[in-house]
Amino acid sequence: MQFLSYLISGLGLGSVYAIMALGYSMVYGIAKMLNFAHGDIIMVGAYVAFFAISGAGMPPAVAILLSILACTVLGVVIERLAYKPLREASSLAVLITAIGVSYFLENGALILWGADSKFFPSNIFPQGGLTVGSLTISWLTIITIAVCCIIMILLMLFVGRTNTGRAMRACSEDKGAATLMGINVNAIISLTFAIGSGLAAVAAVLLASTYPSISPTLGAMPGIKAFTAAVLGGIGSIPGAFLGGLLLGVIENLSKAYISQQLSDAIVFGVLVVILLIKPAGLLGRKVSEKV
Amino acid sequence: MKRKLNVNRNSAVSYSIVIALYIALSIMSASGLLGRKYSSLLVPVCCYIVAAIGLNMNVGISGELNLGQAGFMSLGAFTAVIVAGALNFHGITAPALVLLICIICGTLVAGFLGWLMSIPVLKLEGDYLAIVTLAFGQIIVNIINNVYLGIDENGLHFSFVNNTLQMQPDGSVLISGPMGATGVKTASNFTAGFLLVLISLIVVYHIMYSRNGRAIMACRDNRIAASTVGINAVAEKTLAFVVSAALGGAAGALYGMNYSSFAATKFDFNLSILILVYVVLGGLGNMTGTIIATTLLVVLPEMLRFLSIYRMLIYAVVLIVIMIVTNNQAIRMKLKALRKGKAGNGSGKGASVNG
Numbered sequence: 001m002q003f004l005s006y007l008i009s010g011l012g013l014g015s016v017y018a019i020m021a022l023g024y025s026m027v028y029g030i031a032k033m034l035n036f037a038h039g040d041i042i043m044v045g046a047y048v049a050f051f052a053i054s055g056a057g058m059p060p061a062v063a064i065l066l067s068i069l070a071c072t073v074l075g076v077v078i079e080r081l082a083y084k085p086l087r088e089a090s091s092l093a094v095l096i097t098a099i100g101v102s103y104f105l106e107n108g109a110l111i112l113w114g115a116d117s118k119f120f121p122s123n124i125f126p127q128g129g130l131t132v133g134s135l136t137i138s139w140l141t142i143i144t145i146a147v148c149c150i151i152m153i154l155l156m157l158f159v160g161r162t163n164t165g166r167a168m169r170a171c172s173e174d175k176g177a178a179t180l181m182g183i184n185v186n187a188i189i190s191l192t193f194a195i196g197s198g199l200a201a202v203a204a205v206l207l208a209s210t211y212p213s214i215s216p217t218l219g220a221m222p223g224i225k226a227f228t229a230a231v232l233g234g235i236g237s238i239p240g241a242f243l244g245g246l247l248l249g250v251i252e253n254l255s256k257a258y259i260s261q262q263l264s265d266a267i268v269f270g271v272l273v274v275i276l277l278i279k280p281a282g283l284l285g286r287k288v289s290e291k292v
Numbered sequence: 293m294k295r296k297l298n299v300n301r302n303s304a305v306s307y308s309i310v311i312a313l314y315i316a317l318s319i320m321s322a323s324g325l326l327g328r329k330y331s332s333l334l335v336p337v338c339c340y341i342v343a344a345i346g347l348n349m350n351v352g353i354s355g356e357l358n359l360g361q362a363g364f365m366s367l368g369a370f371t372a373v374i375v376a377g378a379l380n381f382h383g384i385t386a387p388a389l390v391l392l393i394c395i396i397c398g399t400l401v402a403g404f405l406g407w408l409m410s411i412p413v414l415k416l417e418g419d420y421l422a423i424v425t426l427a428f429g430q431i432i433v434n435i436i437n438n439v440y441l442g443i444d445e446n447g448l449h450f451s452f453v454n455n456t457l458q459m460q461p462d463g464s465v466l467i468s469g470p471m472g473a474t475g476v477k478t479a480s481n482f483t484a485g486f487l488l489v490l491i492s493l494i495v496v497y498h499i500m501y502s503r504n505g506r507a508i509m510a511c512r513d514n515r516i517a518a519s520t521v522g523i524n525a526v527a528e529k530t531l532a533f534v535v536s537a538a539l540g541g542a543a544g545a546l547y548g549m550n551y552s553s554f555a556a557t558k559f560d561f562n563l564s565i566l567i568l569v570y571v572v573l574g575g576l577g578n579m580t581g582t583i584i585a586t587t588l589l590v591v592l593p594e595m596l597r598f599l600s601i602y603r604m605l606i607y608a609v610v611l612i613v614i615m616i617v618t619n620n621q622a623i624r625m626k627l628k629a630l631r632k633g634k635a636g637n638g639s640g641k642g643a644s645v646n647g
Contacts, residue, residue, distance in 0.1 A: 034419065036565075082612055089619035092357065096572045097615040099565055103608035111601050224426070224561060231423045260452075266434040269427035276424055277412050 001134050006257045007250060012141035014249020015148035016210065019203040020226030021233065021241035022155065023196035029172045029236035030192040033091060036098040037078060039223020040105035041197050045071045045204030046120065046214045047113055053121045060124040068201040075197025076190050084186070109216035117215040120208040144206045151199065152242045159238060168192065172236070225252075228272055234282030243283055248272075303497040306580045310493065313587070314486040321482065333590060338485025339365075339547040341586045342492045344570040345579055346539025349496055351568065352577035353505065354532035355512030356414075357422035360429025361567050364537045366559035367405055368398030368544025370436055373473040374448070376549060377466040380477055381443050387479040394479070395488065395545040402541020403534050405432075410533040414526055429564055437556040441467040472555030473548065480550035488546055489583070492539050496579060499535060508532050509577075573614060 020042060027035045048070045052063035082101050086094045129138040159165035170178040171188045179185050207222060208214050225248060233244025248268060255267040279285065299307075317334060320326040347361045372394035379390050413424050440451045444463025451457055454469060467473050499505045510518040511525045519525055548554065574585030592610070596603040617623055 028419075082616070085616045085620045085623075088621050092351070092572055092576070093615055093619040095357075096569055097612055099569065100608050100611035100615065103604060103611065107604040107608060111605060220561075224430075228423065228427070231420060235419065260438075262438045263434060263452075266431045269430045269434075272427050273412060273424055273431075276416060276420055280416050280420060282420070 005135055005137070006253050008135075008137050009141055010250035010253030011246060012138075012144045012249070013210070013253055014229075014246035015144045016203050016206050016245075017222070017226045017229045017249050018148050018242045018245025019151060019199050019206070020222060021230040021245045022151065022238065023199045023203075024227050024230040025233075025235055025237065025241040026155075026192050027196050028230070030168060030189055031083065031094075033083065033094045034098065034227070035196070036095065036223070036227075037101040037105060038196065038200060039219030039221075039226070040102050040109075041071050041075060041078075041200040041219070042204045042207065042222065043109060043214075043216060043219035044074060044105060045201035046208040046218055047109065047118075048201070049124075049205050049208065050118055050120055050214060053124070054118075064124075064201070064205050067205060068198045071197040071201035071204070072194045075193040075200070079190055079193040084189075106216050106220075113216065115216065117213040120212040120214050122209065122212060124205065124209055140206075140209055144210070147202065147206065148242070148245075151202070152238065155195075155238050164188075164191070225268070228269070231282055232272055232275060234285035237282070237284045240282055240284035247283075300501065302580070303493070303501070306493055306497070306583065307490070309580060310486070310489055310583065314482075318482065329594060330591070333594065334482040335480050335485045335546065335550045337587055337590050338482070338489050339543045339550070340567060340570065340590055341489050341543075341583050342546065343540050343543035343567050344574070344582045344586050345489075345492050345496055346536045346543065347567050348571045348574070348577065348579060348582050349499070349532050349539070350536035351571055352575075353500060353512065354508050354529050354536075356529065356533070357419070357425075357568075358533075358536065359422050359426035359561070359564050359568065360432075361536070361540050362559040362561070362563035363429030363432035364402040364406060364540030365544030365547065365563070366433055366436055366556055367402045368395075368541030368546075369548030369554070369559070370439075370467060370473060370544075370556070371398045371401040371541070372545035372548040373466055373476055374441065376477060376479065377443050377464065378448070381464070385477070387477075387481075388484075390477075391479040391484055391546075391549055394549055395484075395542050398545025398548070399538045399542040402544065403538030406537020406540075407530065407534045409537070410530045414529050414533065426561065426564070429561065433556050433559050436467075437470055437472075439467055440465070440469050470555060470557070472553060472558070474553045476548065476552050476554075478550055478552055480546050485546060488542060492542065493579060495535065495539070499531070504528060504531055569611065573611075 020038065023038050023041075024035060027033065027038070045067045049063050049067040052058045052066050053060060058066070078101055082097050083094060086097055125143055126139045129136045130142060159168060167178065167183045167188050168191070170181065170183055171185050175185050178188075203226075208218075226245065229244035229248040230241045231244070232248060233240030233242065235241075251271050252264050252268050256264045259267060275283065317326065321331050321334065343361055343365055346364075347358060350356055350358045375394045375397045376390050379385075379393065384390060409425075409428050413421060413428070416424055438452055440454055440457055442449045442457045442459045442463050442465040444460035446460060449457045449459055449463070457463075457465065459465070465474060499508075507518065507523045507528045508531065510521075510523060511528050515525050518528075544559070570586040570589055571582055573581075573589065574583070575581035593603060593607055596606055599606055
């Protein structure tokens, strides 16, 4: 029973990683860049939701929507200002620029909102949990897992069935050919950043509800973990990001519970190394699944 | 050494810049012109330069992105702390000797672990390789962050749990988990840093302009073509990876011996990224550029101190703007046109990783 409860809370944590990893993975699939600022967009999302609820007293649903909107706009603006001029540049140059953006967001937040951590309101999701026998699962975990599954299914439908989704896949395969087919590549890239950043806001609210203390460096470590999850699942693949995120969350939680609280990071990254050695392109790397 | 030292125009420029900087800064530091704030930066700058030169060997010359250089630095730093602790315990305290032994040990340990890591790492490619170096960097720092280590008359005591070292009364704790290294007798100075920079430059240039160096660059530019002419790509890349790791270790040892206490978290992912920024801004494969970029970027935040809290924000903006200006096609064309107007003086050969 104990094991099952660790497993389920691991799935909850993993769902948050998965939602973040989807953002990394989609952006990588289209723009072929590691968006290191993604973790900091999550941080901004958490702060927007915090101020909307605690500062302006908005109802949680409105605050979440506002946070999604703010992150979407932020993601698109960052792409336009910082990444678009580097479309033709080497991937390393874009990587360093993304790091610059990450510094910018972190320090901007530090100036605007101070270094001291703030307490994220706990009234967004219902308290308590579902009790089955001797096992109690908190509503937050259930909602997190459900939201993650819904997002993944919607994204798969969007990318697989709609014209825009088809255009996205075309851009990810070959930008030049996509342009010749009349696809507006710049618009598609902006859209990808918008979706990724909007998802970051969702992840932000879920993450901040799980770990309620928020600070300007909130996004850094989850960002690295989510990026790891995206690579673990096969970067560029939507189900891969989902699977990688869940797996990472479960491994982290179980190793914290059964092996060592302090060494859990080393174990998580160790598992990553082993998996990449066995499957060098991630679990669901490009051959198996569609690239987005 | 079998071959003669290769000195060509590129390396001569590097050597003379480093020597000139050393002489100028030593005089300024001695005459008090530099001020305490900047004097205290002299050794860290040397550390970052050595680590960045090493990383440039891997990222610039070998073309493999490494996001874990700080991990090798932490290996070097903590090896140095342990070795220095052991030496001090046995009565060897001459700073120059202790520092020399520490740097050699740090280099060897980081180089050896770099070699061990290169076996799995170099099986991967591109971003997957990068993420595994990131993972190794995190693993190293996470483990060191939980190590407790002390020395007494019975030798070294090691534990993963606090207060279980069971030391004799005359023993001293060298590493105490998240607190990091404590009570280090500092031994680094600017001259040692300068010598280390010079030695790393000699090593890197020696490899770059050797048969091995050309093979490494050939693998970077086209691995398949290089393999068809009989170059063992894995062996050549391993060489670059190990040299990179060893220089990271040397830099870490120098760094560790410069502070009386420091934590493992000092060598986190951000430090790896910081050193990568030095390398990319300095120019991939360009050691002189790396030295200049590192020096400027370490000093820049200090110079921006008058901006108080806006300092790192401005730093971030400067970083983004530099990357866009130096990498945007349209802006580069304009700059080129401007330069052409001033007659065709050949601009510095900017080494590039690939298209």
